[in-house]
Amino acid sequence: MNKVFLIGAAGTAYGKSNLTARDLSMLASKHAIENAGIKPQDIQASFVANAFGMAEKQGHLGPLLMSSLGIPHAPSSTIEAACCSGGSAFREAYVNVASGFYDVMLITGTEKVSHLDTLTATTYFAYGGDYLFEGCSGASFPGLYAAMARAHMHEYGTTEEELAAVAVKNHNNGMFNEKAHLQKKITVDDVLKSPVVADPLKLFDACPFSDGAAAAIIASEEFMNRNGLEKKISIKGSGRSGGSGSLHTREDMSSLESTIRASREALGQAGISVKDLDFAEVHDCFTIAEIIAMEDLGIFEKGQASKAVVEGRTAINGEIPINPSGGLKSKGHPVGATGVGQIVEVFDQLTGNSGKRQVNDARIGLTHNVGATGGSCAVHIFERE
Ligand SMILES: CC(C)(COP(=O)(O)OP(=O)(O)OC[C@H]1O[C@@H](n2cnc3c(N)ncnc32)[C@H](O)[C@@H]1OP(=O)(O)O)[C@@H](O)C(=O)NCCC(=O)NCCS
Known part of the structure; x- marks a missing residue:
């Protein structure tokens, strides 16, 4: 190649x-x-x-x-x-x-x-999942990711406060991104008190339209x-994987196989390990999605990612900044644009043009983009020359 x-x-x-x-x-x-x-x-x-x-x-x-x-x-x-x-x-x-x-x-x-309107947008979005078995029985994306959150909580003891910490971090980062959709500082309490969208996920656990x-x-x-x-x-590595298009057919709802496969392909091609990454833009359509992504990418052990967020290890000045752009949660999620927008953030970071959200001495960045509940995943790795 x-x-x-x-x-x-x-x-x-x-x-x-x-x-x-x-x-x-x-x-x-x-x-x-x-x-x-x-x-x-x-x-x-x-x-x-x-x-x-x-x-x-x-x-x-x-x-x-x-x-x-x-x-x-x-x-x-x-x-x-x-x-x-x-x-x-x-x-x-x-x-x-x-x-x-x-x-x-x-x-x-x-x-x-x-x-x-909200119902029409939610219905259009649901067409991207298994509409006949899930979407048309009312399981739209907030509901499906809520099921994944429950599975992760059951398996690893993840809490609603830990999920909220993801939203707080990404809103903090988005405050430094003048192109972000939701430029608003929030607290864990704000997240916990925001309206329930699909239990346990609340308004501030979700990315916007x-x-x-x-x-x-x-x-x-x-x-x-x-x-x-x-x-x-x-471009050092490119990984792409499919996964089951339905959530209800999976044995494990707390992990996405497509992320595991796509990241292995990309990292293998790049000849690096996740420890070499300086930052990553991951697919945080809901707070639980960022937790699952970090674990499936191998950045943290299963069950450890949410603790790392609470400890500030994924903040812009932490050991591995995750979503310095604000992510889907704060920067926004214009569906077709999102995966390319993650690459725009990598371009800005690696050329030193990220202003107040600049990751210190950024050299290697990863993008992780997911379709639906993991039916598609693409992972790319970039390095500053
Ligand atoms: C959570 C959700 C249902 C809210 O939609 P909504 O009820 O139409 O929200 P509205 O646009 O009417 O906004 C109501 C208020 O909440 C705010 N808001 C909307 N979505 C928000 C979000 N995700 N996070 C924080 N605030 C949000 C709006 O800014 C607005 O505040 P304002 O009244 O101060 O202006 C919708 O954003 C959603 O479904 N998000 C997930 C999208 C999705 O599934 N993507 C694909 C993932 S695989």
């Missing part, structure tokens, strides 16, 4: 937007092209990550995006893997460039859902050499 570099990345603010997913995708892509220091004409192909285009009556966003960039001939397809659409699109682009098929690719994730877009550009070493571009960030 050829060496591949992350050469540009940018995102819009996350939150409620009056713009369409199409307009948001254009803004993020143009900004990423600018900071990559290339011309749109250098882009040979693209993937667009978008899960709910039909909620805006607009599928097939790729050709519209490519036309707006002045490159209508460049092929572009939508990749949909629920909340893992962004990570999956990035993986597919990586495979294309690493194999030598293309030299430069654009990956853009975008979503717009804030025009939907967000609009937003994020874009990344990757290029081959040959392209970089030919154009005299500075190699700032290399």
Whole structure:
């Protein structure tokens, strides 16, 4: 496989937007092209990550995006893997460039859902799980993650206060991210007193419904050499795994096999262990998801991650900062954009552009993006050159 570099990345603010997913995708892509220091004409192909285009009556966003960039001939397809659409699109682009098929690719994730009421949005989201067996019997994502939280509590004695500590940390980080959806400092007490969404998860245990877009550009070493571009960030590992699309068929609901497999693949390719990571952006759609992610990635032993959060070991100045961006919980979760947005955070961190949330001497960062309750997972590892 050829060496591949992350050469540009940018995102819009996350939150409620009056713009369409199409307009948001254009803004993020143009900004990423600018900071990559290339011309749109250098882009040979693209993937667009978008899960709910039909909620805006607009599928097939790729050709519209490519036309707006002045490159209508460049092929572009939508990749949909629920909340893992962004990570999956990035993986597919990586495979294309690493194999030598293309030299430069654009990956853009975008979503717009804030025009939907809560019930409609929740129902659309549930289509990304096992809708016939789970969603249509009322088990939407808050309910399914609540079941995972209960399983983890039963198995390891995890408490609601420990889950709340994840939300407090991510809201603290989000306070330093001017593009975050929920820029609000909260306490453990605020979380515990917030309205119950699906017991034991409360409003402040959940990520919000967000609009937003994020874009990344990757290029081959040959392209970089030919154009005299500075190699700032290399992609060291790419892991992708499927998992059972349903929660009710699993023997263990306190762990995601797809995370275990995808992280092993990515770490193996990179030739490093989790101990070498300087920070990670993980998929914290609910507070329990961050706990499970850290354990499945191998950052902490099973049953130990929640204690580590309470002890401040995952804070920006801790031993392994988790979600310095604020994560899905505070930065927001525009579904198609999320996995690419995690890579934007890595780009900013590894180029020293994260302002007050900058991780000290960040050299190696990991992204972890999950679809539904683990039916899809993508893990990527990046290193500053
Ligand atoms: C938790 C949830 C049900 C709340 O939705 P909602 O009832 O429509 O919330 P609203 O948009 O009406 O917001 C009500 C208030 O709560 C706040 N809020 C909404 N979601 C929030 C969240 N997740 N965390 C903190 N505050 C939140 C809003 O800012 C608003 O505050 P304000 O009145 O001061 O402006 C919804 O955000 C949700 O389902 N999140 C999970 C999404 C999901 O499943 N993603 C996929 C994961 S796999």
